[in-house]
Structure formats: structure tokens, C-alpha cells
Amino acid sequence: VRSIRLLLGYDGTSFHGWQAQPGMRTVQGVLEEHLRTALDGEVRTQAAGRTDAGVHARGQVVSFATTSALPVAAIAARLRRALPDDLMVRAAAEAPAGFEARRSARARRYSYRLLDQDDVLLRRFAWRPRVALDLDALERAMRPLPGERDCAAFMASGSSAPCPRCRILRASWRRWEAGAILDIVADHFLYRMVRNMVGTALRAMREPDPAAAMAAVLASRERARAGATAPPQGLCLEQVFYDEDPATGTSR
Amino acid sequence: VRSIRLLLGYDGTSFHGWQAQPGMRTVQGVLEEHLRTALDGEVRTQAAGRTDAGVHARGQVVSFATTSALPVAAIAARLRRALPDDLMVRAAAEAPAGFEARRSARARRYSYRLLDQDDVLLRRFAWRPRVALDLDALERAMRPLPGERDCAAFMASGSSAPCPRCRILRASWRRWEAGAILDIVADHFLYRMVRNMVGTALRAMREPDPAAAMAAVLASRERARAGATAPPQGLCLEQVFYDEDPATGTSR
Numbered sequence: 001v002r003s004i005r006l007l008l009g010y011d012g013t014s015f016h017g018w019q020a021q022p023g024m025r026t027v028q029g030v031l032e033e034h035l036r037t038a039l040d041g042e043v044r045t046q047a048a049g050r051t052d053a054g055v056h057a058r059g060q061v062v063s064f065a066t067t068s069a070l071p072v073a074a075i076a077a078r079l080r081r082a083l084p085d086d087l088m089v090r091a092a093a094e095a096p097a098g099f100e101a102r103r104s105a106r107a108r109r110y111s112y113r114l115l116d117q118d119d120v121l122l123r124r125f126a127w128r129p130r131v132a133l134d135l136d137a138l139e140r141a142m143r144p145l146p147g148e149r150d151c152a153a154f155m156a157s158g159s160s161a162p163c164p165r166c167r168i169l170r171a172s173w174r175r176w177e178a179g180a181i182l183d184i185v186a187d188h189f190l191y192r193m194v195r196n197m198v199g200t201a202l203r204a205m206r207e208p209d210p211a212a213a214m215a216a217v218l219a220s221r222e223r224a225r226a227g228a229t230a231p232p233q234g235l236c237l238e239q240v241f242y243d244e245d246p247a248t249g250t251s252r
Numbered sequence: 253v254r255s256i257r258l259l260l261g262y263d264g265t266s267f268h269g270w271q272a273q274p275g276m277r278t279v280q281g282v283l284e285e286h287l288r289t290a291l292d293g294e295v296r297t298q299a300a301g302r303t304d305a306g307v308h309a310r311g312q313v314v315s316f317a318t319t320s321a322l323p324v325a326a327i328a329a330r331l332r333r334a335l336p337d338d339l340m341v342r343a344a345a346e347a348p349a350g351f352e353a354r355r356s357a358r359a360r361r362y363s364y365r366l367l368d369q370d371d372v373l374l375r376r377f378a379w380r381p382r383v384a385l386d387l388d389a390l391e392r393a394m395r396p397l398p399g400e401r402d403c404a405a406f407m408a409s410g411s412s413a414p415c416p417r418c419r420i421l422r423a424s425w426r427r428w429e430a431g432a433i434l435d436i437v438a439d440h441f442l443y444r445m446v447r448n449m450v451g452t453a454l455r456a457m458r459e460p461d462p463a464a465a466m467a468a469v470l471a472s473r474e475r476a477r478a479g480a481t482a483p484p485q486g487l488c489l490e491q492v493f494y495d496e497d498p499a500t501g502t503s504r
Contacts, residue, residue, distance in 0.1 A: 009372035056373055088372040120261035120340040121308055121488065125373050177429065236373070 001065045004072060005095040006079075008060040011086040012232065013124050017053040018060075027051070030087055031062065031079075038078035039068040048101045048240040049108055052192070054232030056125060059090075059109070059239040063101035096244065107169060108189060109239040112182040112198050112230065119178050126179065127234035134205050135180050138173045141201040141210035142182075144218055145171040152221040154200070156192035156229070164190060164221075171197075192229055199227030253317050256324060257347040258331075260312040263338040264484065265376050269305040270312075279303070282339055283314065283331075290330035291320040300353045300492040301360055304444070306484030308377065311342075311361070311491040315353035348496065359421060360441060361491040364434040364450050364482065371430050378431065379486035386457050387432050390425045393453040393462035394434075396470055397423040404473040406452070408444035408481070416442060416473075423449075444481055451479030 008027070016024040020032065028045055035043040048061040068075075076092035083089065098104075113126035116133045145168050152164040169185040182201075184194060204213035204227075217225045260279070268276040272284065280297055287295040300313040320327075328344035335341065350356075365378035368385045397420050404416040421437040434453075436446060456465035456479075469477045 009370070011372050058371070058373065085375070086372065088370060090370065118261070118340060118342060119310065120263050120338065121310065121377050123337070124376075 001067055003063060003065055003095040003097060003099050004075065005093050005099060005101065006062045006064075006076075006089055007091040008062055009058045009088040009090050010056065010060065011124070012051060012054050012056040014086055015053065017055065018047050018050045027057075027060075027087060030084065034079055034082045035064065035075075037082065038075055039066055039070065041066070041068065046101050048105045049110075049189070049237045051235075051237055052232055055235045055237070056233075057237040060237050061101045061105070061240040061242075063095055063099055063104075101240070104242055105188075105240050106243055107185055107187050107241040108237065109170075109183070109185045109241070110189070110194050111236045111238050112184070112194055112234045113176060113236075114179045114181070114198070114202075114234060116179040122178055124233055125236070127231050128179075129202050129230075131202060131206065133180050135173055135175060137205040137210045138180060138182075138201055141204035141214045142171040142173065143211045144215040145184075145197070149218060150221055151190055151193055151218070153217050153223060153226045154193045154196040155190040155223060156196070157223045159191040166190065166193070173201075194235055195230040195232070196223075196226050198230035198234070201227070202230075203227040253319055255315060255317055255347040255349060255351050256327065257345050257351060257353065258314045258316075258328075258341055259343040260314055261310045261340040261342050262308060262312065263376070264303060264306050264308040266338055267305065269307065270299050270301070270303045279309075279312075279339060282336065286331055286334045287316065287327075289334065290327055291318055291322065293318070293320065298353050300357045301362075301441070301489045303487075303489055304484055307487045307489070308485075309489040312489050313353045313357070313492040313494075315347055315351055315356075353492070356494055357440075357492050358495055359437055359439050359493040360489065361422075361435070361437045361493070362441070362446050363488045363490050364436075364446055364486045365428060365488075366431045366433070366450070366454075366486060368431040374430055376485060377488070379483050380431075381454050381482075383454060383458065385432050387425055387427060389457040389462045390432060390434075390453055393456035393466045394423040394425065395463045396467040397436075397449070401470060402473055403442055403445055403470070405469050405475060405478045406445045406448040407442040407475060408448070409475045411443040418442065418445070425453075446487055447482040447484065448475075448478050450482035450486070453479070454482075455479040 016026050018027045020026050020028040043064050045062050045064045072092050076089050079089045115126045115128035148167050150164050151166045167187040171184045173180050204210040207213040268278050270279045272278050272280040295316050297314050297316045324344050328341050331341045367378045367380035402416050403418045419439040423436045425432050456462040459465040
């Protein structure tokens with residue numbers, strides 16, 4: 001049995017998220033259907049980040065085991081010929097024994113794009129909130145986040161996680177073509193955590209002390225204290241980090 | 253009879269260009285259909301730039317005459333409620349008597365986006381050529397363009413224009429998120445001119461003297477000497493300039 005690792009990009013607009021669901025067009029469903037044809041047998045895939053409906057990926061990592069002897073370049077070529085336009089295989093490689101895209105991942109990097117004006121071209125990949133953006137205040141709101149943090153306040157209500165403690169390695173905003181972009185890296189993310197942080201940052205932005213407002217929400221551990229969930233289309237899984245990658249910058 | 257001016261944005265992916273054609277989904281067709289309902293009567297629109305199939309717009313200007321007494325804000329509101337997601341009314345205003353979006357325009361600004369890597373999110377709005385981008389050489393290739401120029405070499409073969417002389421006010425490349433973006437302003441553009449200039453710039457980029465290569469194509473006035481037409485999805489009509497606009501920077 002070999003283990004194969006794929007680097008995927010997808011436009012999440014027309015997918016009901018990563019996870020296979022009967023009767024729904026999902027990334028896992030479309031990918032496994034084409035892997036079945038390419039490898040002539042059932043394949044079960046695992047993804048580093050289980051993106052929600054409408055969420056995009058430029059750097060999703062997926063692993064699967066196969067008994068096929070087909071070279072990895074041929075697997076990638078067969079997939080590339082067959083996959084729809086909105087799902088792209090960026091790279092494919094043999095993975096070390098025991099590699100699992102989800103369990104082996106050390107950190108993930110997501111982006112969230114906010115628009116400061118309506119933009120018909122970018123509306124699929126960014127969200128325009130109803131408030132004017134204050135980049136400086138947004139940046140100050142993120143200051144309490146880096147470090148080992150209990151992120152229960154940012155976990156979707158009704159969901160549960162074995163461990164709400166996350167190691168946040170980076171959380172910062174920068175100016176972008178048409179608004180502001182959040183760059184956030186953590187060892188793992190709770191369900192809807194980034195989208196809830198964005199909603200909370202937009203509320204904290206309008207407070208006299210954005211950092212204190214964010215710190216109070218974090219310390220409360222209460223979902224009800226955080227802001228509204230930002231919509232999915234602004235979110236993108238940009239990169240996943242593994243120990244064995246030599247030059248990723250955050251792995252060791 | 254009043255004259256109304258609209259500022260439109262559209263994602264050109266699912267339109268067969270601006271111009272109404274029977275049985276085709278075009279921007280003019282969709283817009284006039286909804287104006288007919290909003291104003292309860294036939295309306296003929298005119299656009300500043302007749303964009304081709306697949307070409308986008310963030311700043312298209314459209315004018316039409318109407319005998320309706322409906323306030324312009326109500327016309328805009330009716331359109332906004334009815335128009336599809338990929339066609340957006342950004343602004344609407346009463347225009348001075350005699351205003352025509354096409355004939356009154358003094359200059360147009362287009363962008364063309366090139367990718368230097370595959371990007372599943374940006375592939376609708378940018379083009380990845382098969383050559384590596386050299387921004388410095390691209391920039392040098394544009395140097396012969398600003399000024400009063402006979403642009404016959406960049407006019408689509410088989411088309412004709414009353415006057416191939418264009419006043420090019422700006423033509424420059426800059427780095428962009430995922431590649432290079434061309435910013436070009438001229439009083440008017442010939443059919444497929446920007447896309448032919450982009451194809452020619454990509455070829456000139458690989459010459460020892462990119463500026464001389466571009467100048468030779470320009471001087472030849474022969475379409476056969478220019479490069480291949482770059483595909484439509486990288487092109488976007490960004491802005492149209494009029495005399496009556498106070499702060500546009502290029503009008504007077």
C-alpha cells in the first residue's frame with residue numbers, strides 16, 4: 001500500500017464544502033469519483049482542512065492510500081484531464097509511510113478577504129461588510145490572539161472540539177487591492193473559528209480600544225460574546241505545514 | 253425626454269459580451285430587459301466601451317433616454333433588486349442634455365491581468381501565459397506606446413476603424429498579487445487592441461530589446477507583425493472619463 005499526497009486548489013463557490021455527502025457536489029465527492037476512475041478502485045481521501053460550503057482553497061492537502069502501481073505523475077495527469085475547472089491538482093507526490101494529511105499537519109494558514117467597496121469581480125472571493133474598514137483598528141483587534149489560546153468563544157455554537165486550545169502563530173491584517181486581508185496561522189482551527197474571529201474583529205474595530213474588546217471576548221470563552229459569523233466566500237485555506245517540508249518557515 | 257447615466261460593473265464570464273444579440277445572454281440584452289420592466293417601456297442603451305465576450309467591467313458607463321418621470325434613485329433601486337449577481341449598478345445619475353456614454357467619453361482605462369502561476373480563484377479574471385513573466389522587460393516593451401500613435405498593427409484582422417490613430421495616455425505594468433497587471437489609458441481603443449498589445453508585449457519581452465521590438469511592430473502598421481491575441485478573461489474596463497467629471501485626473 002502506497003500513500004499519496006495531493007496539493008489542491010478549488011473555487012468553493014459551487015461546492016457544498018469538502019466533505020462527501022450523498023446527492024451533493026462536494027470536493028471530496030468529486031475528487032474520489034475521479035480517483036476511482038483513474039485508479040480503477042475505491043479510494044478514501046483525507047484532507048488537512050475540512051472546508052465548509054463556499055470556502056475556497058489554494059493549498060489544501062489531501063492524502064490517500066492505494067494499492068495501484070500507477071506512477072504518481074500519471075495519477076496527477078489523469079486527474080488533471082478529468083477534473084472540472086474549479087478543482088485543480090497543483091502537485092502530487094509519494095508520501096512517507098504513515099502520512100495522513102490531517103493528523104500529520106503541524107499548522108494551517110488561512111486568509112480572509114474584506115472589501116471596502118462593491119466589486120462584481122471579487123464578490124466570489126471576498127466579503128463586503130456594511131461598515132467602513134479601519135485597517136489600523138482591525139490590526140489592533142488581533143493583538144491578543146497570537147499565543148496559546150482557549151478559543152471556545154470563536155467555536156461555532158452547537159459544535160464541540162476535543163480541545164479548544166489553539167496555538168495561534170500569526171494573526172494580522174494588511175491592505176489588499178480592494179480592502180483588507182487577514183493572514184492567520186495556527187496549529188489547528190475550531191469549526192468556523194476564522195469566520196467568527198473576523199466578525200468579532202469587525203465589531204471590536206468600532207470600540208475605543210479594539211485590543212481590549214477582543215481580549216474580553218477571548219477571555220469569556222462564550223460564543224454569545226463574539227461577533228456574527230462572517231460569510232464563507234471571503235475565506236481561503238492557503239497553506240498547510242508539515243514537519244517533513246524543508247522550507248515552509250513555520251515547521252521544524 | 254431625460255438622459256440617464258449608469259455606472260456598471262460586470263463579471264463577463266457568463267455574458268456573450270456587451271452588445272445585444274438574439275438568443276444570446278449579453279450585458280445590453282439583460283440590462284434593457286430589466287429597464288423595460290422598471291420603466292414600463294422600450295429603452296435603447298449605449299455603452300462607452302463595447303466589451304467582447306468574456307471581458308469584464310468595473311467602470312462601464314451606459315446612457316439612455318427615457319420619458320419616464322421615475323426618480324433616478326428609484327430606477328437604480330428597481331434595477332438592483334432585479335439584476336443577476338454578475339451585473340451590478342454601481343451608480344445612477346441624471347445626465348446633461350446631449351450626453352451619450354460613447355460619444356461623450358474622452359478616455360477609457362483598461363486593465364489586463366497576467367498570472368505567473370496557476371490560480372484556481374483568479375483564473376476567471378486573469379490569464380496565465382506559457383512563458384515566465386519578466387516584469388522589467390514587459391515594462392520596457394510599453395515605452396514606445398504613449399503618445400499619438402497609429403495602432404493599425406493592433407487592430408483585429410478583418411475589422412476596420414474610421415481612424416486607427418489613438419492617443420495613448422498611459423501604458424504601464426506593475427506587480428500584482430499573482431503576476432503582472434497592465435494599466436492602459438487612451439482616448440479610444442480599436443477592436444481587440446489591448447489584447448493584441450498584451451500578446452505583442454509577451455513576445456517583445458523575450459527579445460534583447462523589448463522597446464525596439466514593440467516600436468517595430470507599431471511602425472509596421474501590420475496586424476501580421478503583432479503577437480497573438482491574449483484571451484478575454486484578463487481584460488477589464490476599469491474607468492471612463494468625461495469632460496464634466498471634476499476629479500478624474502485625465503479629463504479637462
